[in-house]
Amino acid sequence: DAKTTQPPSMDCAEGRAANLPCNHSTISGNEYVYWYRQIHSQGPQYIIHGLKNNETNEMASLIITEDRKSSTLILPHATLRDTAVYYCIVSLTNTGNQFYFGTGTSLTVIP
């Protein structure tokens, strides 16, 4: 069962930062936070993951609160191609081989 809570939808202006929140209040100490996104009619695509520290890659930044009960995915300069459903997932392993999707956040980037 999914162990995360996300807002069902969000809008963001093109060129602005998109901040997508996720609550995972029951996360255990050895569970990782993963983010995937799914563009219409495609399979989900990995974005980023982390355990305790904030992480950044070429796609996004992941900010995890100190108590690890919530996190925020940041797309620094949203483009129209970032319009997608974003899934926050907690996984027991660093390899992500045990993860379950929730309903995600539908992000619409507005021109």
Add this chain to the structure above:
Amino acid sequence: EAGVVQSPRYKIIEKKQPVAFWCNPISGHNTLYWYRQNLGQGPELLIRYENEEAVDDSQLPKDRFSAERLKGVDSTLKIQPAELGDSAVYLCASLGRGTEAFFGQGTRLTVV
């Protein structure tokens, strides 16, 4: 490098008929997943393989669904007989030694 390949891309069948989906994971990936995604919902895990062994099939409706991965490479998911409620997108994903699972484009099944 080729990604995860699924076929067919689309399938329309009448209820009570059998249907099969095929998945070719990324070469060298030992972990393979089948997910079902209903409209407006997130993907739901059906089964996970580690090589040829099904290590998590708790969500697979075993009365009509079956899956196999005989040589630990390709996998087939079968539904027999199909019901109207089985209409969904069936996604396959594979995972190697890294931390990123790769998904195929999915097979969109319509049962009429």
